[in-house]
Amino acid sequence: MVSITPLISPESGSLELDRSAALSALESMLTIRSFEEAVDGLFARGLMHGTMHLSIGQEASATGICVALKTTDYITSTHRGHGHCIAKGADLTRMMAELLAKQTGYCRGRGGSMHIADTKTRNLGANGIVAGGIPIAVGAALAQKMRNENNVVVSFFGDGATNEGAFHEALNLGAIWDLPVIFVCENNKYGMSNSTELSMRVDKVSDRASAYGIAGVTVDGNDVNEVYQAAVAAVQRARSGKGPTLIECETYRWKGHSKSDKNLYRTKEEIDQWKAKDPIIRFQEIILQNQLVTQTDVDALANQVRETIREAIKDASAAPDSDPAELLSSVYREVYNG
Amino acid sequence: MVSITPLISPESGSLELDRSAALSALESMLTIRSFEEAVDGLFARGLMHGTMHLSIGQEASATGICVALKTTDYITSTHRGHGHCIAKGADLTRMMAELLAKQTGYCRGRGGSMHIADTKTRNLGANGIVAGGIPIAVGAALAQKMRNENNVVVSFFGDGATNEGAFHEALNLGAIWDLPVIFVCENNKYGMSNSTELSMRVDKVSDRASAYGIAGVTVDGNDVNEVYQAAVAAVQRARSGKGPTLIECETYRWKGHSKSDKNLYRTKEEIDQWKAKDPIIRFQEIILQNQLVTQTDVDALANQVRETIREAIKDASAAPDSDPAELLSSVYREVYNG
Amino acid sequence: MANRVITYSEAVREAIAQAMEADSNVFMLGEDIGIYGGAFGVSGDLYHRFGAERIRDTPISELGIVGAAVGAALVGMRPIVEIQFSDFTSQAMDQIVNQAAKIHFMLGGELSVPMVLRAPSGSGTGAAAQHSQSLETWFAHIPGLKVVLPSNPRDAKGLLLAAIDDPNPVIVLEHKLLYKTSGPVPEEPFRTPIGVADLVREGKDLVIVATGVMVSRSIAAADQLKEQGIKATIIDPRTLSPLDMSLINDAIAASGRVMLVQEAPKHVGFMAEVAARIAEGPALYSLLAPVKRICGMDIPIPYAPQLEKAAVPQIEDIIAGAVALMREP
Amino acid sequence: MANRVITYSEAVREAIAQAMEADSNVFMLGEDIGIYGGAFGVSGDLYHRFGAERIRDTPISELGIVGAAVGAALVGMRPIVEIQFSDFTSQAMDQIVNQAAKIHFMLGGELSVPMVLRAPSGSGTGAAAQHSQSLETWFAHIPGLKVVLPSNPRDAKGLLLAAIDDPNPVIVLEHKLLYKTSGPVPEEPFRTPIGVADLVREGKDLVIVATGVMVSRSIAAADQLKEQGIKATIIDPRTLSPLDMSLINDAIAASGRVMLVQEAPKHVGFMAEVAARIAEGPALYSLLAPVKRICGMDIPIPYAPQLEKAAVPQIEDIIAGAVALMREP
Numbered sequence A, B: 001m002v003s004i005t006p007l008i009s010p011e012s013g014s015l016e017l018d019r020s021a022a023l024s025a026l027e028s029m030l031t032i033r034s035f036e037e038a039v040d041g042l043f044a045r046g047l048m049h050g051t052m053h054l055s056i057g058q059e060a061s062a063t064g065i066c067v068a069l070k071t072t073d074y075i076t077s078t079h080r081g082h083g084h085c086i087a088k089g090a091d092l093t094r095m096m097a098e099l100l101a102k103q104t105g106y107c108r109g110r111g112g113s114m115h116i117a118d119t120k121t122r123n124l125g126a127n128g129i130v131a132g133g134i135p136i137a138v139g140a141a142l143a144q145k146m147r148n149e150n151n152v153v154v155s156f157f158g159d160g161a162t163n164e165g166a167f168h169e170a171l172n173l174g175a176i177w178d179l180p181v182i183f184v185c186e187n188n189k190y191g192m193s194n195s196t197e198l199s200m201r202v203d204k205v206s207d208r209a210s211a212y213g214i215a216g217v218t219v220d221g222n223d224v225n226e227v228y229q230a231a232v233a234a235v236q237r238a239r240s241g242k243g244p245t246l247i248e249c250e251t252y253r254w255k256g257h258s259k260s261d262k263n264l265y266r267t268k269e270e271i272d273q274w275k276a277k278d279p280i281i282r283f284q285e286i287i288l289q290n291q292l293v294t295q296t297d298v299d300a301l302a303n304q305v306r307e308t309i310r311e312a313i314k315d316a317s318a319a320p321d322s323d324p325a326e327l328l329s330s331v332y333r334e335v336y337n338g
Numbered sequence C, D: 001m002a003n004r005v006i007t008y009s010e011a012v013r014e015a016i017a018q019a020m021e022a023d024s025n026v027f028m029l030g031e032d033i034g035i036y037g038g039a040f041g042v043s044g045d046l047y048h049r050f051g052a053e054r055i056r057d058t059p060i061s062e063l064g065i066v067g068a069a070v071g072a073a074l075v076g077m078r079p080i081v082e083i084q085f086s087d088f089t090s091q092a093m094d095q096i097v098n099q100a101a102k103i104h105f106m107l108g109g110e111l112s113v114p115m116v117l118r119a120p121s122g123s124g125t126g127a128a129a130q131h132s133q134s135l136e137t138w139f140a141h142i143p144g145l146k147v148v149l150p151s152n153p154r155d156a157k158g159l160l161l162a163a164i165d166d167p168n169p170v171i172v173l174e175h176k177l178l179y180k181t182s183g184p185v186p187e188e189p190f191r192t193p194i195g196v197a198d199l200v201r202e203g204k205d206l207v208i209v210a211t212g213v214m215v216s217r218s219i220a221a222a223d224q225l226k227e228q229g230i231k232a233t234i235i236d237p238r239t240l241s242p243l244d245m246s247l248i249n250d251a252i253a254a255s256g257r258v259m260l261v262q263e264a265p266k267h268v269g270f271m272a273e274v275a276a277r278i279a280e281g282p283a284l285y286s287l288l289a290p291v292k293r294i295c296g297m298d299i300p301i302p303y304a305p306q307l308e309k310a311a312v313p314q315i316e317d318i319i320a321g322a323v324a325l326m327r328e329p
């Protein structure tokens, strides 16, 4: 059982001025990267099954948002959800076991990459349906409000998802009921092959907030501290009953959409430009420069993360395969006649 | 077979400065009012079946928009669609026959009030599904563009419809493809009992246009000339390939939502305030004042319209009831193996 | 007070009120359920009794509100969604089918969705094709959903209370024509178990299996058939998924003749499943005549009253079907 | 060239290309069908051959694009919508069911909707519950829709060309696992009539009725059964609505034993209708054993390969079913 160090919100209000917060944010991003690189490798070697959507290059948005959350806050995630799941604190061994179709996986091998949820860290689940998690987040936020709980709910989704009716209906409900929900759009410029230029006529996804009368903001999604600042403001607004915010994080996925992508719709130059804006390297440079950490710290952390992932793979691989004999269980939750 | 005089666009650019245009607009509004009052009466006397959504009080939007259209332009309509249908030039006898469940009705008695379409006047149909016609209008507009036809498509819908996912997806498609479609929201302040204050957090429905990067405008929907002007601008934009416009017509329905409405959600004062803004009386006063018409003209027209409606009822009532024996026909259109 | 008589609507409303009184997690959301009292008057005065928070009026956003119910249920609330007409579940199918139905299984049992979705179903009000469908087949086919069709006021209350207790998503399809019908309903909260069929009446000559409004039509038909000397057993499955075949099998063993009556179009409808279960045995061996289905025509529901009547089984059609079945083979 | 062998994907693509060449009203719209070539590579190079106008990439808006297809069809175009996975028809059910299916009837015949909706269906790719459903039952139950499930490359082309010609909305569910399979397909445009079942092979001992990928599994099973001395007739209905029962009835009359094989969950699935038609006669009278259904388990499709396999019928299950059926009663 391994997971990242719980994310630490900086006292200073900036991830770039607080050593332990900076280290925990860096650990989160490195872990996401490492986890997904490992998964990519396992897939290439034929050890993993199905399809996979990697968020390599997008680690700052998952991390920057989750640093601003309490452990009792909820998230809903997407098909590209490993990062959200890890940043919220999920057990890496159970995640890996799920991808390896093991009985000890988060979903007992039934869900795979697109359906991991984690009750403990209040991750209400990745989702194979584009925009499917957004109304669900609104409902969870409604429950917080009705029960006078002080939790917020973050819904992650992509740029492509904002063209779905579910996005529209959900944002409207969140807005009219002043719910403690934060809509986080990870705008990586494409919904599969469809660029935002082709799929919408607004300059920024955050422009869509005005249709619901809620706050909308666009941040550099490869700058974990900028994402964090926006998240803090949104969380505060949500917790104080002032309703939702739409945060757009401009970012990029380095890998193809999924395993079947031939990358015909974008150029090598574009990909390289974005690789030059690697959120991890950028953050490392800043915190090195600000002398919060030394190169030795960074190297040690990177090694530790790699070791953790290796351990997760080892433990997960050793677990029993998921068991067809119990397939009829948990189709329905049992009714208690108590 | 009776219908209104085809709507005449004024040479002057204003319905308030051109006698024949003014008379045709007035005839349209009076006909809609008369038709629906007659329907209301037939219903009250138990001669009509099902339910009915009346647009009494909203005659200016249907009329003002349709005056700006060519006969080859298309419309899609709603559950509250008699006005659109009449303004586009439908046969009143066939409409009445449909409501009376006659074989000679537009739908052979199969559709009733909510499903009247008319190929001849290019009305693609009322719709029992809130927002259901909006994507359909977009598709018809796409066809115009692909075929280099110079027609526009108007989609009518209510304020409540703008909270549906279908609205969102359709407006976005219309926008990105620069389609010759005009989205006309008849904002009568309520979707059934749900007020716009409760159902959305924007001041104006037209504020939603900005989420799609299209033009949005709000007009006094009880001012037929103002509606007309906005329609002309939108039609020109659409026909010249500049894409959609969202026109919001602020108006009010005098009657309940449908036959089962007890009007518990709005006050008598509110209703009375809006009755004082009767679009027909207002327009009559202006054109009388502008000396385009005399009181005698107006009275004659009103009489003629009432006579027309009486005739429609008479002819429709005399028609045979729709026939259960042919129910299995037209479930599928027959395949031609030619 | 077991013989207190109330309407089907009142029974639904009473169940909701009792569940809301007993558990603060229960709440309702839907279009026009507040001050309007519901399109069919079902929520009635609940808004005044429980307030706007718990009797939550929504914009016209079926997908959004079902999704919100799913989300609320995931974190422990007990939402009851009203969809104004069951036809508009079409707007919300993703949340019903891809989310609510699958989450518990798909997440390996990690979370569950104790949500109730109520919707008025069926034809007979002159509202035409988009407001009159009987869509139970869709839901019954989806693993992870439970589907109930209460056919009388007592079951409307008992099944709804059981549905609200159930930790799974339950689709409750109420027939519009039943709302104003009356019957005896116990005042105290009681549960009618989900997954248990009801033996409506016994008769030795044939078995009628019917759902929804077809149950009362079958009762009326059976009354008239009795005068012709034909005695019918009537079974109301009540729950379409999970389906209880035991009563049906036993009754067929006794009489050898079975007629399946539903309002929905015949083709690939729910009663096809009942027929298939019969054809798979054991009931097959007791059949004295082929299974007979009396169903809606395979057409959209038309507007005109005479057409609408012709489109779905009426009492006369059930009688005629039974008489024909008795003459076979 | 009647024996030219191409894949199922290529056959679909060829049908679309030929229809587009013959009629400028035919066009395609869907997600990632352009430069990406389609999620399953079906549209392939069509974008380069016909351009972005007619091979129209859309945003992720299933309801919107099906609605747009309905609108375009109403004014005389012949749209072919690709829904990336058939599961996402859930998003578009309103336009499919409340609009496309009903418009012609509901408007009294005034307008019609000559639209084709193609979608990859079924499990076997490790994509889990929201990307693996077999939802043909839903569509087959809706009057006004035609539903076809091509089970081989030849039918994939012939049925699609017939669907494009058809003046009604036709739902074409293509099985993902079939896309890469090959078979002989005539080069010229040809139509496989909608509503006509296919006699895949003849054998005297039992009848297997199968759809989609279950047809090829049944063929493989039949090959092995033959070695055990059991000879199976295989019938592929191809069209689920309208359903052609004549071949099935004749075959049952000949052998007296029938097994119905589908991938979808058993409960209230399409094969229930076939079983019901049998139970209604005349085939009932020739049955030597109860009807047997071999179907998907009543569970969502799981991710792990061994679970996914267990969830739906495999060749072994079909063989075992046939062997058991031969032993009955």
Ligand SMILES: Cc1ncc(C[n+]2csc(CCOP(=O)(O)OP(=O)(O)O)c2C)c(N)n1
Binding pocket: A053, A079, A080, A128, A129, A130, A157, A158, A159, A160, A161, A162, A188, A190, A191, A192, A257, D031, D060, D062, D084, D088, D091
């Ligand atoms: C309703 C629905 N439509 C289509 C898909 C297929 N699909 C999966 S991910 C994806 C692209 C999503 O784009 P975006 O929301 O921008 O997220 P990203 O993949 O870029 O992270 C598509 C089209 C789906 N899973 N669900």
Ligand SMILES: Cc1ncc(C[n+]2csc(CCOP(=O)(O)OP(=O)(O)O)c2C)c(N)n1
Binding pocket: B079, B080, B128, B129, B130, B157, B158, B159, B160, B161, B162, B188, B190, B191, B192, B257, C031, C060, C062, C084, C088, C091
């Ligand atoms: C999808 C759908 N949801 C709900 C309804 C029930 N319904 C019919 S009209 C209506 C109100 C529509 O409001 P609006 O769009 O403002 O139009 P108006 O009636 O005010 O003209 C509702 C809720 C419906 N017909 N379709």
Ligand SMILES: [Mg+2]
Binding pocket: A158, A159, A160, A186, A187, A188, A189, A190, A191, A192
């Ligand atoms: Mg994206």
Ligand SMILES: [Mg+2]
Binding pocket: B158, B159, B160, B186, B187, B188, B189, B190, B191, B192
């Ligand atoms: Mg309104």
